[in-house]
Amino acid sequence: AQSVTQLGSHVSVSEGALVLLRCNYSSSVPPYLFWYVQYPNQGLQLLLKYTSAATLVKGINGFEAEFKKSETSFHLTKPSAHMSDAAEYFCAVTISTGTASKLTFGTGTRLQVTL
Amino acid sequence: KAGVTQTPRYLIKTRGQQVTLSCSPISGHRSVSWYQQTPGQGLQFLFEYFSETQRNKGNFPGRFSGRQFSNSRSEMNVSTLELGDSALYLCASRKTEPYNSPLHFGNGTRLTVT
Numbered sequence: 001a002q003s004v005t006q007l008g009s010h011v012s013v014s015e016g017a018l019v020l021l022r023c024n025y026s027s028s029v030p031p032y033l034f035w036y037v038q039y040p041n042q043g044l045q046l047l048l049k050y051t052s053a054a055t056l057v058k059g060i061n062g063f064e065a066e067f068k069k070s071e072t073s074f075h076l077t078k079p080s081a082h083m084s085d086a087a088e089y090f091c092a093v094t095i096s097t098g099t100a101s102k103l104t105f106g107t108g109t110r111l112q113v114t115l
Numbered sequence: 116k117a118g119v120t121q122t123p124r125y126l127i128k129t130r131g132q133q134v135t136l137s138c139s140p141i142s143g144h145r146s147v148s149w150y151q152q153t154p155g156q157g158l159q160f161l162f163e164y165f166s167e168t169q170r171n172k173g174n175f176p177g178r179f180s181g182r183q184f185s186n187s188r189s190e191m192n193v194s195t196l197e198l199g200d201s202a203l204y205l206c207a208s209r210k211t212e213p214y215n216s217p218l219h220f221g222n223g224t225r226l227t228v229t
Contacts, residue, residue: 032215034217034218036220041222042222042223043119043121043205043207043220043221043222043223044205044207044218044220045220046217046218046219049215049217051215090158092158101146101148101160101163101170101171101207101209101218102148102160102163102171102173103158103160103218104160105157105158105159106157107157108157108158
């Protein structure tokens with residue numbers, strides 16, 4: 001079975017600093033990987049997705065993630081944090097077209113952005 | 116284009132009652148999935164419907180059920196509510212082509228069981 005591990009349940013950065021949210025996956029077959037963001041009292045919004053087309057994936061709001069098979073990682077980065085980036089971020093994985101709706105989510109990382 | 120719409124946003128029920136939650140997918144999306152989000156268990160997959168048929172199912176008891184209508188709208192039902200069913204229930208829809216289309220989530224229904 002596939003799984004993802006998000007290191008760090010809380011991450012705090014200063015406004016303007018680099019954002020790095022870690023995600024490692026476990027899968028016996030090539031995975032499809034996603035990052036979602038959740039703002040308070042809202043659902044999940046897709047930030048970006050990896051579907052084997054390119055290892056460096058650019059998403060919305062200046063976020064990007066790099067798929068590294070050798071490290072089984074899919075870390076999310078943003079060069080310069082903004083106050084509006086404060087939210088909870090979820091990494092998710094699925095493994096096949098037949099179960100493309102059945103995502104396995106990580107436990108989430110809450111990002112705090114300080115002045 | 117309208118997003119995924121879930122109704123109601125908030126619901127309070129008592130133990131033993133049943134509840135029905137509704138979801139309207141994005142126009143043109145034929146696959147609808149349901150997830151439960153709790154502080155303790157995180158985000159967990161409940162089930163997926165496509166063409167009015169359940170295609171995938173998570174590890175939840177039979178008290179949790181769903182259905183999909185011919186217009187792709189979906190409902191989920193929880194019978195004999197327990198305190199532990201208190202959660203945010205998220206509906207998501209996706210295109211079925213291309214095969215790697217991502218899920219688009221609604222804002223959820225927050226269910227409180229007292």
